[in-house]
Amino acid sequence: MPAVPRITRVDLVDRGKDMLRTASELLRPLPGQSTAAFHAVAAEEFTAPFNDYKADLLTCAPAFHWMDRSAALAMADRVTTLEAATAASGHTRRSGPRP
Helix, strand or coil, rough: CCCCCCCCCCEEEECCCHHHHHHHHHHHHCCCCCEEECCCCCCCCCCCCCCCCCEEEEEEEEEHHHHHHHHHHHHHHHHHHEEEEEEEECCCCCCCCCC
């Protein structure tokens, strides 16, 4: 059994079309039979793209800090499986120049 299950679909959600365009360029081509879908909406407004849609993994960049967190978490609850993993990354403040 592989440590990471086969990824069949990636849904990217960002209200910024430029961000989605950049993601599209970086993700194509996805390996194997994976597909990518791009949703130009706020995370809080994301809805399942088809019946019986349930995500196994939900990740969020530091933008979670600026979201309506209650609404974003409610969306996550609607579109993920009960066993889904959720990861939200943050950022740290640095002093001095970046490497």
